[in-house]
Amino acid sequence: METQDFYDAARHGDTEAVRLFIEAGMDPNKQARYGFPPLIGASYYGATEIVDMLLDAGSNPNVQGNRGETALRFAASEGHDSIVALLLQFGADPNIEQREGRTALMGAALGGHVDVIERLLDAGADPLVRSEEGETARSIAQAQGHKEANRILMCAAEEQKDNSAG
Structure with missing residues (x-):
């Protein structure tokens, strides 16, 4: 075998x-x-x-x-x-990066898979991670025209920035 x-x-x-x-x-x-x-x-x-x-x-x-x-x-x-x-x-x-610096959250953002995005964020996926090309999950969702995914990722990024500052 x-x-x-x-x-x-x-x-x-x-x-x-x-x-x-x-x-x-x-x-x-x-x-x-x-x-x-x-x-x-x-x-x-x-x-x-x-x-x-x-x-x-x-x-x-x-x-x-x-x-x-x-x-x-x-x-x-x-x-x-x-x-x-x-x-x-x-x-x-959820934050393991493959060779190009892409994460599972970026993959979900590319497809606009809102349920998966929310599940990954709940599991601690970092919405601020940047790929080697400088992309974030949000920029990927935005570029693909996935409005709801973009909105969720924007809110998650803002929340993480606020938590980091506080």
Whole structure:
């Protein structure tokens, strides 16, 4: 059995195959051929049941791909709120930056996923973080025309600035 097969089963939502890989002792944190572990594949493709299985089997909720991507970043970018909630419940850090300095909050802002944005902010995501290009989650939402996301992020940024000053 290969890690790539484990990853493919996870991203395709094949619960029986994933269960067999876990029972066979395959490492759920090991990267497959293109640098992604099974948890990232399942999170990106919205396979909630698989994400739950992998986390229960000991998958690290902060495991990173070869460019620093996390399962939380992918789930947030795709608007998979239930997966974001699971990952946070298992200890995912909402402020991990991938190689370009992008965070899960920035991914949610890009897609205008308001529920995910609110969940990440409630979990402590920093709305003031800047990517290497100088973008914030708010500037990304604004550039994409996501008015409600922009409003929420503006309020969160102001609140954080006020709390830092006080």
